[in-house]
Amino acid sequence: MEAILGAIVGKIVEKCIDPIMRQFQYLFCYRSNVETLKNGIKKLKQTKTEVQRLVDAARNNGEKIKPIVTDWLSQADDLEKKAHTIFEGMGNVKVNCFKIVRLPNLKSRYLLGRHAAKRGNDVEKHLRREGQFDEVGYLPPLGKMPLSASTISFASRMSTKKGVMEALKQEKTSPMAICGMAGVGKTTLVEQIADQVKSEELFDRVPFVTVSQNPDMRDVQDQIAEQLGMKITEQADRARAERLYTRLTNSDERILVVLDDIWKELDLKSLGIPVKGECKSLKVILTSRSSNVCRGMGAEIFEVNILPKEEAWHLFKKDAEISDDSALSGVAKQVAEECKGLPLAIDVVAGALKSNHTPESWDRALRQLKEYTIRELEGDEDRVFSTIKFSYDYLKSAEAKSLLLLCSLFPEDYSIPIEYLVRYGKGLQLFPDRRRLIDVRDKVDTLIGHLKSSHLLLNDAKKEDSVKLHDVVRDVCLSIASEGEHEVMELHVPEIEFPLSWPGQMLRSLRTLCLDDCVLGTGLSSMLGQMTQLETLSFFQSRLADDQFPTEIAQLSNLKLLDLRVESSLHPLPSSILSSLKKLEELYLGSHYQLQLGKDDEEERGCLKEISSISNLACLQIVLYDLNLLLLSLQGFDTQRLSRFHIAVDDYRGALTNLIKNYQFRKSFELHLLDQDDEELNQVFDPNVTSIVKRTENLTLDLGRSSRLRNLVPDLCENGFIYLKKLYLHRGQHECLIDSTANLVAGHVFGNLVSMTLTYLELKEICNGFLPPRCFGQLQEVRLEFIGALKYLWKGPVEPRSLCNLRSIQVLLCDQITTLFSQSTPKCLVKLQNISFKFPLLTELIIVSCPKLKKFCSGKLNAPLLKKVQTVPSDTENFEAPVDLKVLIF
Secondary structure, X not given: OHHHHHHHHHHHHHHHHHHHHHHHHHHHOHHHHHHHHHHHHHHHHHHHHHHHHHHHHHXXXXXXXXXXXXXXXXXXXXXXXXXXXXXXHHHHOEEEEOOOEEEEOHHHHHHHHHHHHHHXXXXXXXXXXXXXXOOOEEOOOOOOOOOOOOOOOOHHHHHHHHHHHHHHHOOOOOOEEEEOOOOOOHHHHHHHHHHHHHHOOOOOEOOEEEEEOOOOHHHHHHHHHHHOOOOOOOOOHHHHHHHHHHHHHOOOOOEEEEEEEEOOOOOHHHHOOOOOOOOOOEEEEEEEOOHHHHHHOOOEEEEXXXXXXXXXXXXXXXXXXXXXXXXXXXXXXXXXXXXOOOHHHHHHHHHHHOOOXXXXXXXXXXXXXXXXXXXXXXXXXXXXXXHHHHHHHHOOOHHHHHHHHHHHOOOOOOOEEHHHHHHHHHHOOOOOOOOOHHHHHHHHHHHHHHHHHOOOOEEOOOOOOEEEOOHHHHHHHHHHHOOOOOOOOOOOOOOOOOOOOOOHHHHHHOOEEEOOOOEEOOOHHHHHOOOOOOOEEEOOOOEEOOOOOOHHHHHOOOXXXXXXXXXXXXXXXXXXXXXXXXXXXXXXXXXXXOOOEOOOHHHHHHHHHHHHOOOOOOEEEEEEOOHHHHHHHOOOOOHHHOOEEEEEEEOOOOOOOOHHXXXXXXXXXXXXXXXXXXXXXXXXXXXXXXXXHOOOOEEEEEOOOOOOOOOOEOOOOOOOOOOOOEEEEEOOEEEEEEEOOOOOOOOOOOOOOOEEEEEEEEXXXXXXXXXXXXXXXXXXXXXXXXXXXXXXXXXXXXXXXXXXXXXXXXXXXXXXXXXXXXXXXXXXXXXXXXXXXXXXXXXXXXXXXXXXOOEOOOOOOEOOOOOEEEEEOOOOOOOXXXXXXXXXXX
């Protein structure tokens, strides 16, 4: 009984005494509570930096960030601010008494200790939440990008389009097929249909796959799966088909599968596509030149015919940039008629003639076009050949013709890097009067421009600096090349390992060797030793698995291009190799993660010093982990002779993982410096560094918490970054980007900048003083995120040529911004299409009309305090915004 009573009394004492003791602890242990909070905040900052690094890497990979992660980062910022308030309160724990003696302020001590303990617990809980982040982001579903670039809808196509749309809305499950001759516009039509069903939300997913003449069925499956957000890991054909079948049938999503350019019957069931009523929510559209092929697959046929005369003339006028009242309209109509209503023929012929509007050239073109239609074989396919052959022959440059034939040697529907055309074209001696690689690049760029303007080459919408060849144009080019006048070889992407064994005579005459994406083992060294004429050697993204680094590279005295951006190498690059290559013009070294320079620090420094000894070097790509190493490699080196460069310093490892996989580049410079202090950052202002920064086109600066760089113009670049096209600033503390009060002499500050992204900066203003004339004249996209202290984007007057190309503005979590633009700015925003923002303190919204504005905010407007929205006509001259409210004007 006594034990029970003792336990009860103990509980009562505990309930009564412990809370009292805890209150005294707040009073007498306030210093230790504050110190504990400081330690917690220090760890929180370190963890936040790591989480932010993962977030940045995920965004660079095109991922969306999970809400739980952004919420964690936001709450971490809030905890830091609240802790800072507590730290500032340490000065109030004493008070003056009769101006003689300082006595403790017990109330301040108590509150300080209590708040510090509570915030310390909050910080500890918040740190535990970070363990929930297995991944910070996720890849959003594909299919949002419009497929068709054509904005023209012809009446002759509308009946076909309407018929397909009605069939898609019915319950029948048999495939639909859009059929017609080559070049008639089947792909364009099905792309427009796919865009329409997505915009009308008839289907949730629209996987679109080009099948082509010799399809790889596994690749077709993988492309469909990827666009459905899945991956097929099975190897057996039946298992792969069942995996895709299960995904298509066991889903609540409405799915439309488009299989473009079918040449022969496909067994859809063997692919895993149900077509016999198993899935009512699945539809399939085929396109093909053969109606019989599609009928054999049980498809409902929708024919696409050539354009009638009036529609063909309308399309020809648009493509040739000619009008009805032009003096050339008479002969132009005859030329258009020779295209026989075929959109592809109209496209290529009009493209070839649009830059030459003299009567003589059009008369000559008409005679030639009529001549080419008289052939032994009559028929629609022959007319396609004739029109493309005409456009090919109309090219004035033999080099342009050779380059086009080179493009046709790549596989069908292949994305052709321009870099391939430079390296292969140089090796094949297509440009005999161009000895230097820089001259070859200039020539290739010029020729590609001509071929694109003639509509014989196409831009690759997915890959910058790549081109594509229409499959019909490719067929014609291969036919031309096979007539005996040209030597034909088929190019393949290497996908196999290389014991290498080639004839000695072939090796001795070889000029270009690109062993990209390969596994290179024994035999490589002995083979290289025989290549006395070699000018280009590339190991891009290959694995060097030999028992030694191929030192025979040093014997390649004619080498002009060396690409060592390997995926991995068992051995480091030895010293003395680079200095032996006296004729080297382009050097690609990748990152120190993939290829170590030298076996130790001394050899590494030796390799870097060798770079400056290469007298002909005009292109350099390198990623280093220390700014000192960069300065060492540039010591005594005239950086002005670098026409192309991708130079980066990454001292916290990991920021550039994906960047080195880019096959080619323009002029890029990046600094990712996490732990440098302001004194060490003085090296950024070294002349060897600034001379590169002044000429860069893509600039990335990630300077941690440094405040050494007060502004970019004029402190870092007094000429105003006249070459810069893309700017990305992450972290760092700056007063402004432009200080126009510093007697700027630059003509066009940021005059060619197209894209500007600023994240996690301490930045007070974009421009201190008036915005210089024509500043940001080419700017199209602006993104601001977590910018502390920034209250305005542009608060002063803006001249009409500034911001005149601005299309998109995104402002996220910039809590101090009160005004987006001054009252004069909206008159400049003639192309603005999209504004999205998140302002938790916004109370009043004033909208000045912008003629091109299509999208105000993506999703829900996040402004919880917003109480008033006012619309002001753009011609209002004397409108004055309230000064006592948070205001956003645009």
